[in-house]
Amino acid sequence: xxxxSPTPDPRLSINQATIKHADLATAxxxxxxxxxxxxxLWREPVNEVGLDVAARxxxxxxxxxxxxxxxxxxxxxxxxxxxxxxxxxRRAIEETATxxxxxxxxxxxxxxLVAGGLPGGSRDLIGARERVRDAIGVLAPDxxxxxxxxxxxxxxPMYASDRAVVSTLGQALxxxxxxxxxxxxxxxxxxxxxxxxxxxxxxxxxxxxxxxATYQVCDWKTPLxxxxxxxxxxxxxxxIDFASLTRAVIATGYDRDIEVEIFNxxxxxxxxxxxxxRTVETFAAAVSPHLG
Amino acid sequence: xxxxSPTPDPRLSINQATIKHADLATAxxxxxxxxxxxxxLWREPVNEVGLDVAARxxxxxxxxxxxxxxxxxxxxxxxxxxxxxxxxxRRAIEETATxxxxxxxxxxxxxxLVAGGLPGGSRDLIGARERVRDAIGVLAPDxxxxxxxxxxxxxxPMYASDRAVVSTLGQALxxxxxxxxxxxxxxxxxxxxxxxxxxxxxxxxxxxxxxxATYQVCDWKTPLxxxxxxxxxxxxxxxIDFASLTRAVIATGYDRDIEVEIFNxxxxxxxxxxxxxRTVETFAAAVSPHLG
Numbered sequence: 001x002x003x004x005s006p007t008p009d010p011r012l013s014i015n016q017a018t019i020k021h022a023d024l025a026t027a028x029x030x031x032x033x034x035x036x037x038x039x040x041l042w043r044e045p046v047n048e049v050g051l052d053v054a055a056r057x058x059x060x061x062x063x064x065x066x067x068x069x070x071x072x073x074x075x076x077x078x079x080x081x082x083x084x085x086x087x088x089x090r091r092a093i094e095e096t097a098t099x100x101x102x103x104x105x106x107x108x109x110x111x112x113l114v115a116g117g118l119p120g121g122s123r124d125l126i127g128a129r130e131r132v133r134d135a136i137g138v139l140a141p142d143x144x145x146x147x148x149x150x151x152x153x154x155x156x157p158m159y160a161s162d163r164a165v166v167s168t169l170g171q172a173l174x175x176x177x178x179x180x181x182x183x184x185x186x187x188x189x190x191x192x193x194x195x196x197x198x199x200x201x202x203x204x205x206x207x208x209x210x211x212x213a214t215y216q217v218c219d220w221k222t223p224l225x226x227x228x229x230x231x232x233x234x235x236x237x238x239x240i241d242f243a244s245l246t247r248a249v250i251a252t253g254y255d256r257d258i259e260v261e262i263f264n265x266x267x268x269x270x271x272x273x274x275x276x277x278r279t280v281e282t283f284a285a286a287v288s289p290h291l292g
Numbered sequence: 293x294x295x296x297s298p299t300p301d302p303r304l305s306i307n308q309a310t311i312k313h314a315d316l317a318t319a320x321x322x323x324x325x326x327x328x329x330x331x332x333l334w335r336e337p338v339n340e341v342g343l344d345v346a347a348r349x350x351x352x353x354x355x356x357x358x359x360x361x362x363x364x365x366x367x368x369x370x371x372x373x374x375x376x377x378x379x380x381x382r383r384a385i386e387e388t389a390t391x392x393x394x395x396x397x398x399x400x401x402x403x404x405l406v407a408g409g410l411p412g413g414s415r416d417l418i419g420a421r422e423r424v425r426d427a428i429g430v431l432a433p434d435x436x437x438x439x440x441x442x443x444x445x446x447x448x449p450m451y452a453s454d455r456a457v458v459s460t461l462g463q464a465l466x467x468x469x470x471x472x473x474x475x476x477x478x479x480x481x482x483x484x485x486x487x488x489x490x491x492x493x494x495x496x497x498x499x500x501x502x503x504x505a506t507y508q509v510c511d512w513k514t515p516l517x518x519x520x521x522x523x524x525x526x527x528x529x530x531x532i533d534f535a536s537l538t539r540a541v542i543a544t545g546y547d548r549d550i551e552v553e554i555f556n557x558x559x560x561x562x563x564x565x566x567x568x569x570r571t572v573e574t575f576a577a578a579v580s581p582h583l584g
Contacts, residue, residue: 123531129489171489195459
């Protein structure tokens with residue numbers, strides 16, 4: 001940590017995707033070295049070392065565990081491929097529970113779910129959305145038994161056909177409404193929902209219904225990257241009003257960690273310790289003032 | 293028209309942007325030659341020849357006039373730039389009335405409005421949206437006097453920051469609700485709203501409230517073009533379910549022309565007569581069966 005860097009916000013969590021090319025050991029190290037207290041992990045680097053080793057490494061790091069990314073991909077029609085996806089989600093639930101138990105006090109057992117896009121050749125968006133609800137119904141008992149919250153993540157509507165047929169926070173809450181709040185919640189990610197004319201009322205609703213499983217931040221800027229998946233930016237580098245969104249989330253009583261998750265080729269090309277430092281600085285400037 | 297081409301649907305209208313590089317004379321010619329009955333025009337090619345000449349050319353073509361594109365750009369703060377934008381919209385209203393009067397019987401005087409994005413350096417999305425409402429309030433008396441309907445076009449949320457802060461049909465209808473339906477309506481464009489979990493109920497609402505000023509179709513396909521503005525495709529080439537959307541629009545009693553508006557570099561590089569022929573074919577296959 002350079003002398004001029006601010007003290008990391010105690011609620012900041014580094015989502016591992018922000019330092020995508022770091023392996024698990026490096027990700028834990030640079031996060032802890034920067035004085036950040038929390039981390040969100042991705043399944044691939046965890047499974048690279050194996051769950052037991054990953055849990056021990058996380059425990060040794062002293063970091064809290066904020067979310068596990070990610071389950072989902074629920075839109076497949078009935079058949080063996082869908083069964084395999086559901087089994088994979090059961091493993092993700094188990095991983096989430098194990099990692100949350102291994103993390104420092106204040107860790108949360110939250111599995112982020114990306115619903116999945118339209119199956120190849122299909123135009124049946126409504127049917128795909130119903131299959132998401134069905135899949136969550138299948139997995140909810142497993143999640144409950146493991147003490148894990150499934151966090152449905154609405155993705156920006158530009159991903160509706162190929163990544164997630166859940167496109168708004170309101171829609172995620174409508175799906176979650178069939179289940180207990182500690183079992184099925186929503187991921188509130190500024191990048192995906194900042195444009196929504198109903199965003200503030202839906203955040204308030206999510207809070208009333210006890211459904212904000214995780215709050216994630218990053219910024220939106222145009223022109224979008226040629227691969228629109230990689231258009232996420234450091235907080236403050238774009239046009240999102242973190243004041244109103246963050247205050248709305250905090251006003252619901254949300255008291256968990258806040259993750260920064262950035263998919264961006266330039267960020268990924270930078271050294272992970274630089275990325276964490278810049279994340280600390282930009283979070284302190286754009287988000288911390290609104291944490292009340 | 294090649295012998296194998298279907299007879300153009302009598303409700304099909306070619307939006308001039310689909311054959312962007314054709315001047316007005318060419319656009320009218322290839323559209324009429326293909327047996328299409330209606331056209332939507334853009335301001336730039338109209339003003340290239342002058343309004344009076346354009347109106348005479350349109351009249352001579354025998355085509356109906358379906359919409360004029362476009363007004364809007366309402367998000368600027370109070371000041372001379374905003375006043376200039378409003379004046380320019382007044383001219384667009386006048387153009388719309390003149391062209392609608394010059395077109396064949398069944399022409400409609402509809403000016404499509406693209407709200408505009410966030411002003412440079414601003415993060416005040418709510419404020420920008422309020423300014424859209426204010427601007428429409430300023431222009432509504434002019435539109436009413438001219439017999440023109442202002443059609444607020446919700447644009448896909450991926451354009452929320454740089455093109456249009458109106459992102460859903462519901463939001464467009466909320467703004468329109470302050471005005472008479474024959475003065476302020478909405479543009480229902482499949483590309484922009486197909487993803488919306490509320491789309492069918494909002495189309496029904498738009499119909500009940502008498503607000504569907506124009507129905508426009510084109511398709512959505514991923515990966516998106518590197519310039520996301522140019523990601524529009526021929527109907528049937530992507531994932532949009534034209535059956536459910538078109539039936540919902542028709543169920544409201546919508547009886548006007550239906551425009552195909554495609555922004556796509558490959559389509560623009562093709563000869564305009566090819567583009568019109570392909571539009572006729574793809575509309576016949578993907579949209580006509582649902583017109584009841």
